[in-house]
Amino acid sequence: NLLACSQTAKPANQQSWQTQIQGGSRQSPIDIRSSESVHDPQLTPLSISYDPSDCLQIWNNGDSFLVEFDDSKDNSVVSGGPLENHYKLKQFHFHWGAENNRGSEHTINSLVYPAELHLVHWNAEKFRTFDEAIFSENGLAVIGVFLKLGRKHDGLQKLVNALPAVKYKDSTVEFSNFNPSCMIPSCLDYWTYPGSLTTPPQTESVTWVIMKKPIEFGDDQLSAFRSLLFTPFGEKLENMVDNFRQQQPLMNRVVRATIL
Ligand SMILES: NS(=O)(=O)c1c(F)cccc1F
Numbered sequence: 001n002l003l004a005c006s007q008t009a010k011p012a013n014q015q016s017w018q019t020q021i022q023g024g025s026r027q028s029p030i031d032i033r034s035s036e037s038v039h040d041p042q043l044t045p046l047s048i049s050y051d052p053s054d055c056l057q058i059w060n061n062g063d064s065f066l067v068e069f070d071d072s073k074d075n076s077v078v079s080g081g082p083l084e085n086h087y088k089l090k091q092f093h094f095h096w097g098a099e100n101n102r103g104s105e106h107t108i109n110s111l112v113y114p115a116e117l118h119l120v121h122w123n124a125e126k127f128r129t130f131d132e133a134i135f136s137e138n139g140l141a142v143i144g145v146f147l148k149l150g151r152k153h154d155g156l157q158k159l160v161n162a163l164p165a166v167k168y169k170d171s172t173v174e175f176s177n178f179n180p181s182c183m184i185p186s187c188l189d190y191w192t193y194p195g196s197l198t199t200p201p202q203t204e205s206v207t208w209v210i211m212k213k214p215i216e217f218g219d220d221q222l223s224a225f226r227s228l229l230f231t232p233f234g235e236k237l238e239n240m241v242d243n244f245r246q247q248q249p250l251m252n253r254v255v256r257a258t259i260l
């Protein structure tokens, strides 16, 4: 039972209260300390190829807004780098803060970004469905991209314009012909480490690939994220902000870095 628990089923002498996965040893997010990362010359560049026609809809699930893709074909995939197989894009979403001094889940030498993009892929060579992959070793590959405030991101504007239609929890809107490649930085250097989902069930099935360089977006675009609601129509308005998890201990893990 990998679900989060409030108390471990350990012998009394090791009784410990933990608010995360039972016996979790590879939880996410983490602070990436660049000086402690290991340059691995065997890490090849990621091969990322997305088909905009696979883009289906945007859904406010009450945690974030997910842009969901048709994963019935093999057109939107990532492979290479630390990945043994090819992984299909299932959805992407973001995490952000109520204020500019917080928002990202991962940090670099304790540097926080105002937002972080997660492109979630699942191992379609080894598993039959996304839901199966979530609970399996090497099930998921998530590409993380930091967002910093600066110039407006032209590619993101089409997404921002659709957000008012998914203001409330459990709302969905059709969304098509969007290419997530526009949110991948031109520099393909990355860190990679074994981790978990950062939202329940926080299963330890994720190979994380964190891009070293951030992309830029504008204040108005971040404000549009902050105008979404955690709550469904008709309930008390709670702005969707600070939807990031606290950092987790590195424990017995090494973060590897590319030297591209
Ligand atoms: N935040 S995260 O990228 O770890 C994540 C989710 F939030 C939800 C599902 C899968 C997943 F990978």
Ligand SMILES: [Zn+2]
Pocket (backbone or CB within 6 Å): 093, 094, 095, 118, 198
């Ligand atoms: Zn996420």
